[in-house]
Amino acid sequence: SVFTVAGKTCALFDEQSSQAVEFTDGYNSSYCGSLAESDSMMDKMRNLYKMKPYIPPVVQCSWAGEDCGQTQCCNNIDCNWDYTKCTGYKCFKKDALFAGCKPGSAPAVWDGLELGGQRQP
Numbered sequence: 001s002v003f004t005v006a007g008k009t010c011a012l013f014d015e016q017s018s019q020a021v022e023f024t025d026g027y028n029s030s031y032c033g034s035l036a037e038s039d040s041m042m043d044k045m046r047n048l049y050k051m052k053p054y055i056p057p058v059v060q061c062s063w064a065g066e067d068c069g070q071t072q073c074c075n076n077i078d079c080n081w082d083y084t085k086c087t088g089y090k091c092f093k094k095d096a097l098f099a100g101c102k103p104g105s106a107p108a109v110w111d112g113l114e115l116g117g118q119r120q121p
Contacts, residue, residue, distance in 0.1 A: 061119040063102045064089060072116035074101035088118020 043118045061075045062068035068091035079086040092106035093113040106112040 069099035091116040
């Protein structure tokens with residue numbers, strides 16, 4: 001059976017399958033059967049979860065002009081005209097109240113402590 005959050009529906013199927021159709025947070029699937037089928041059902045579940053794609057957690061980074069003191073990473077990247085050389089911004093501490101994303105090094109009047117670098121995929 002498949003339960004969906006958005007449609008608030010429950011679908012019951014005639015046969016079990018270990019073929020994934022879709023993976024989203026809004027679905028909750030259950031295998032139903034007799035106790036004698038439990039090993040078979042667990043094998044199907046394990047095979048199904050092997051198909052689940054890995055989606056890394058969302059990384060929150062700051063843009064130039066924003067305070068990167070909490071995120072400690074920067075979204076901005078400068079590239080040359082043909083994108084053969086690209087350099088990410090770094091997060092530098094300005095003072096006790098602000099840290100900002102800058103290319104290269106921190107401005108001379110800033111504290112200059114490097115808190116982080118460019119966003120990592």
